[in-house]
Amino acid sequence: MTEVVAWVIATIVTIPLLGWYFIYIVSVKISKNKSKSIQRASDWTTVLFMIAVYFIIIELWAKSLLWVILAVFFFVALIFTFIHWRFSGDIHVGKLFKGIWRFNFLLFFTIYIFLCGFGLLLRILS
Structure with a gap:
């Protein structure tokens, strides 16, 4: 039973990169536009990276920090909204949401890469 749980968690943790690549390839084949395909793949896999970060944290420290991820x-979102309002004076919801979503992709992708490296180092040294 523990092997099944470990396999499921390992699969979910590796899905973001595979999912990003799959969406990128399909999008390039359909649209023939690489930069739009990168954006589309990033937009679609943000949630996968957030889930992967959640499961890696559980695997490394045996604690659920979902509240931290959501916070x-x-x-x-709060900081982006304030900055957007400050510079443009008016809030354009679509533009704002896109900026928040893409920044969160970069943030959670970075955290994902860092946690994977940290977890690997931790397992090697222990």
């Missing part, structure tokens, strides 16, 4: 997401 970071909403804090980024």
